[in-house]
Amino acid sequence: MNTLSSAWSWLTSAAHWSGDDGIWHRLGEHLFLTVVCLLLSCLIALPVALVLGHLGKGGALAVNISNVGRAVPTFAVLVLLLLTPLGTHGQWPTIIALVVFAVPPLLTNAYVGMREVDRDVVRAARGMGMTGRQLLFHVELPLAFPLVLTGVRIAAVQLVATATLAALAGGGGLGRIITAGFNLASTPQVVAGAVLVAGFALLVEGLFEIAQRLAPEWARGRMG
Numbered sequence: 396m397n398t399l400s401s402a403w404s405w406l407t408s409a410a411h412w413s414g415d416d417g418i419w420h421r422l423g424e425h426l427f428l429t430v431v432c433l434l435l436s437c438l439i440a441l442p443v444a445l446v447l448g449h450l451g452k453g454g455a456l457a458v459n460i461s462n463v464g465r466a467v468p469t470f471a472v473l474v475l476l477l478l479t480p481l482g483t484h485g486q487w488p489t490i491i492a493l494v495v496f497a498v499p500p501l502l503t504n505a506y507v508g509m510r511e512v513d514r515d516v517v518r519a520a521r522g523m524g525m526t527g528r529q530l531l532f533h534v535e536l537p538l539a540f541p542l543v544l545t546g547v548r549i550a551a552v553q554l555v556a557t558a559t560l561a562a563l564a565g566g567g568g569l570g571r572i573i574t575a576g577f578n579l580a581s582t583p584q585v586v587a588g589a590v591l592v593a594g595f596a597l598l599v600e601g602l603f604e605i606a607q608r609l610a611p612e613w614a615r616g617r618m619g
Contacts, residue, residue, distance in 0.1 A: 472491075
């Protein structure tokens with residue numbers, strides 16, 4: 396209980412919220428890193444998943460290959476990248492490691508969403524003369540969108556939690572608060588940093604949930 400109260404005191408101290416090492420600055424770094432990695436992951440995974448899901452070919456292989464990223468610890472990938480020439484290029488080792496980590500849920504959910512679209516609806520759309528492009532963007536993607544968004548949500552929350560590793564490579568983010576706490580042998584600061592990361596992850600989860608509830612019918616898989 397003493398540790399928790401001390402962590403609360405650390406969090407409520409105005410001095411810990413300002414400056415280059417303050418919570419607001421570290422939170423901004425964490426958010427930037429998460430958004431960059433999520434965008435890069437989406438640009439890599441979603442086009443592949445949507446096209447393969449539309450064609451119905453090669454998807455299982457792509458998903459199985461992407462799932463290798465789940466079996467390899469992100470920290471191990473980060474360490475290996477730091478030992479290469481990329482280790483001298485700022486946050487790129489961290490970004491690459493996090494992108495590798497985020498691709499599997501994006502690819503898997505998007506592909507499964509595309510393949511679970513009602514085949515009768517697809518055949519009916521083809522019978523109406525729709526081209527492959529029209530079928531993909533006007534029929535399959537709207538119906539698959541809930542699962543696609545679920546993959547994005549999972550990836551985003553996982554990135555928030557895992558981006559703390561950036562601190563181990565000299566990067567920014569909320570992880571710096573935790574590592575600084577370890578260096579100072581300050582358990583309350585370590586706990587406070589962990590609480591901030593957990594709170595940020597829960598906030599991101601909540602925002603995605605709200606967005607999904609407020610989304611138009613087509614974004615919830617309903618054609619109207």
